Amino acid sequence: MLIYEKYQEGDLSYIVNLIREQIEPFSSRPFDKQRLMNAIRNKNETLLIYRNNDQEEKKRIGILAYRRSGTSLYIHYLALEKSEQHHGFGQQIFQFLENVAFNKKIKSLILHVARKNKQAINAYHKYGFIISRKTKHYYTMSKKLRK
Numbered sequence: 595m596l597i598y599e600k601y602q603e604g605d606l607s608y609i610v611n612l613i614r615e616q617i618e619p620f621s622s623r624p625f626d627k628q629r630l631m632n633a634i635r636n637k638n639e640t641l642l643i644y645r646n647n648d649q650e651e652k653k654r655i656g657i658l659a660y661r662r663s664g665t666s667l668y669i670h671y672l673a674l675e676k677s678e679q680h681h682g683f684g685q686q687i688f689q690f691l692e693n694v695a696f697n698k699k700i701k702s703l704i705l706h707v708a709r710k711n712k713q714a715i716n717a718y719h720k721y722g723f724i725i726s727r728k729t730k731h732y733y734t735m736s737k738k739l740r741k
Contacts (some may be wrong), residue, residue: 595653596686597644605642606631609657616673620708622731635689637661638670643687658687660694666736667695669705688721695739703737 601609610627618625634640638659646652656674660667669691674683691703705722707714709731718735727734 595646596683596690597646598641598658598690599644601634601642601657603638606634606641607621608654609634612657612673612675613671615707616676618669620711621713622708623741633670634659641670643674643683645683647663653684658691660691662698662700663704665701666704667691667698667700667702672705684717692739700739702739705735706732707735708732 610625612735613630614625618714638661640657640659642654643656644652644656645655655678657671658669661669661670662668672687688703695701695703705718705723705738707718709715709728715725715733715735723735723737724735725733
């Protein structure tokens with residue numbers, strides 16, 4: 595089971611480090627720490643993702659940052675610890691996002707992904723996203739939601 599909690603200021607170094615480890619290697623340019631922190635603090639709903647089950651204590655495994663953009667929910671950052679990937683958490687995360695969108699009467703999910711991040715592209719396809727726009731370094735991927 596996954597739990598989502600709003601980040602605290604003390605979590606910023608974890609968030610920055612996770613994004614640097616999991617997203618920056620695929621980026622066409624290095625992250626600007628101030629720009630990233632501004633986006634987390636001011637532009638997005640930023641949540642920490644925790645795994646919890648009966649046998650273990652709650653364990654922080656990733657981050658999710660999103661915001662409303664017109665009639666879409668824009669997923670700004672989604673990163674899981676390397677050790678927590680390939681355990682089926684993607685399905686739960688996207689179900690959570692679809693529920694958020696439904697409650698806000700949002701019609702689609704949108705994200706950007708580096709063209710060279712084949713693992714993420716394949717995962718997004720698996721969850722129903724299609725490539726809706728291509729640039730030199732990124733794809734815009736979207737998923738229309740059912741009413």
